[in-house]
Amino acid sequence: MKHTHHHNHEGHEHDAHVHSAHSPDHSEHSHGHKDHEEHKRHVHHAYHEEQVEEGIHDAHAHHDHGDQDHHDHMGHGHHHHHGNFKEIFLKSLPIGLVILLLSPLMGIDLPFQFSFPYSDIVAAVLATVLFFYGGKPFYQGALDEFKQKEPGMMALITLGITVSYLYSIYAVAARYVTDAHPMDFFFEFASLILIMLLGHWIEMKAVGEAGDAQKSLAELLPKDAHVVVENDKIETRPVSQLKVGDVVRVQAGEIIPADGVIQRGETRVNEALLTGESKPVEKEAGDTVIGGSTNGEGMLYVEVTETGDKSFISQVQTLIGQAQNQPSRAENIAQKVAGWLFYIAVAAAVIAFIIWLFAVDLQTAVIFTVTTLVIACPHALGLAIPLVIARSTSLGAGRGLLVKNREALELATNSDVMILDKTGTLTTGEFKVLKVDVVDDHYTKEDITALMAGIEGGSSHPIAQSITDFAHKQGTEPVRFDSIDVISGSGVKGTANGHQYELISQKAYGKDLDLEIPKGATVSVLVENGQAIGVVALGDELKESSRELMQVLKSNGIQPIMATGDNETAAQGVAEELGIDYRANQSPQDKYELVEALKDEGKTVIMVGDGVNDAPSLALADVGVAVGAGTQVTLDSADVVLTQSDPGDIESFIELAKKTTSKMKQNLIWGAGYNFFAIPLAAGILAPIGISLTPAVGAILMSLSTVIVAINAMFLRLDN
Secondary structure, three states: OOOOOOOOOOHHHHHHHHHHHHHHHHHHOOOOOOHHHHHHOOOOHHHHHHHHHHHHHHHOOOHHHHHHHHHHHOOOOEEEEEEEHHHHHHHHHHHHHHHHHHEEEOOOOOOOOOOOOOHHHHHHOOOHHHHHHHOHHHHHHHHHHHHHOOOHHHHHHHHHHHHHHHHHHHHHHHHHHHOOOOOOOHHHHHHHHHHHHHHHHHHHHHHHOOHHHHHHHHHOOOEEEEEEHHOOEEEEHHHHHHOOOEEEEOOOOOEEOEEEEEOOOOOOEEOOOHHHOOEEEEEEOOOOEEEEEEEOOEEEEEEEEEEEOHHHHHHHHHHHHHOOOOOOOOOOOHHHHHHHHHOOOOOOHHHHHHHHHHOHHHHHHHHHHHHHHHHHHHHHHHHHHHHHHHHHHHHHHOOEEEEEOOOHHHHHHHOEEEEEEEHHHHEEEEEEEEEEEEOOOOOOHHHHHHHHHHHOOOOOHHHHHHHHHHHHOOOOOOOOOEEEEOOOEEEEEEEEOOEEEEEEEHHHHHOOOOOOOOOOEEEEEEEEEOOEEEEEEEEEEEEEOHHHHHHHHHOOOOOOEOOOOOOOHHHHHHHHHHHOOEEOOOOOOHHHHHHHHHHOOOOOEEEEEHHHHHHHHHHHHEEEEEEOOOOOOHHHHHEEOOOOOHHHHHHHHHHHHHHHHHHHHHHHHHHHHHHHHHHHHHHHOHHHHHHOOHHHHHHHHHHHHHHHHHHHHHOOOOOO
């Protein structure tokens, strides 16, 4: 598992806070939000996921919340008792193996099998244990499918195991009560239960573990706030007890505990995690601040204006809650195929029973009917999807792609639009020197860089840090300044080698500079004796793979739209450079509404983002892709996590989605194809002309289709 986390926010303190609460490894444990929707509409689609949640809510101490979710979404909580597929499989395995050793395969004794007096009674007793223990998750699944009036995989499995079990018990009883020796199906019964349990366990393991975006959001706020009481004394209170009108003191580097207005103090606040604004925002008395953002270097006194439901973080939680109640639009092909097979098998069995009853006798009719229903349940179909999912998951993990919701793969192959956040997704999210220009011929670019680095040497301002880092990377030694002073509101001035220099904002310089400046960049001018000698442009830098990604998306018929919380000029600059549509100044609500509007037009939407402001739209989009250096909130509300924050990984995800979906379809054809051919033969359609599917041939075909499906899954590969 690769976990190369690059922090893509300037809020290092904030990032550190988030990641200390949830280590990078935790990002694997976030599980797709869409499972909850599935509980409402298509319980049967998500059986593997339910088992996951069952085991995981304990591990994360989310149990109460998780249980509540399931009850809310289903209206009944019975599927909590399905237990864990791994545990059921491992406990069923020894029982199943003994049955396989004692029971002939469709009446044929295999070399490893043996029998002794009353061995068939031992097999019947063990089969009864296996039927009630190993079969339980399947009947519960089938019950839910019938309630939804959509029989599918669970109904098909239940049909196979119930018919083979009941008929085999009858066969054993008949041997002791009458002289007849009817064939039993204990071998098919045991192998079917074991293979289906194994398939569900493989898929469950591949899907990963559950996370809770709303819980992670609450953890962004500090536990306690420092409230100013009479005589400027400070009293520490839990954040939950803050009231509107309270004044809180926030020291440098601390997280602001609630939304409010600054009463006194000046600082820069890092809101990158919350709003997506890449550079720290300058704040002074009278400005508003958001709970969850990080205070920079100054001390602030903030009057609380919003608490509880009205706060920014609470509104984001509400949006995520709304998004999680949206139904998923995945078709789930395996479920459809299983549904068709269920109807075909039942119809074929009923027809076979009626025809053979009138043509021959009751006993013949029963044998053909039972054989049809037992053969109808495909072993290969139970493994077709889980084996591809397991292979796809390990391939993805090797590239730093964690796919938490398997439906994301299917939906991504049909998507029309991809909405991308700007800061930290398409750009590095760090304030960097984009270019240095020389205005006076007496100086070289290196001279200008050395002077700028010298005059900014002692400052912790983001612009200063960027310039000194740039000089260091260029291997340029900063000029030593004798004195440096801050010019309030416009920059710094200093003396070096007897010359007076100023590094000031373009606005403070006030004269027009005929230079090509990147759109949205912040410009500082180096001035000597009132004349500009050099200019530095700083801004958020495009990631190298962003341009290539745009080409890949367009060639796949996916329209890219950039949606950012950043300002119009910064957004326009990046969008023009990439040649794509954009929306600027987007709040979490705006992004949510953009996704909603596109979905209402019938479009399938992929959303890519990395901040809290992206979490609701990640949850609402058909496929939510979290760029891994973001927060736990984002990771929990997404279906896919890219652990390396590289836009190039989005290309790999699209490729993985296409190839995985295509492999699933191939495997379904192999797994179900056998059945479409075998069911009519088992029903005796060609028996009148002497051709029938003998049990032995049926067994060989079943094994072959299972082996082909397994080998085909292993051939899943990624090119780049």
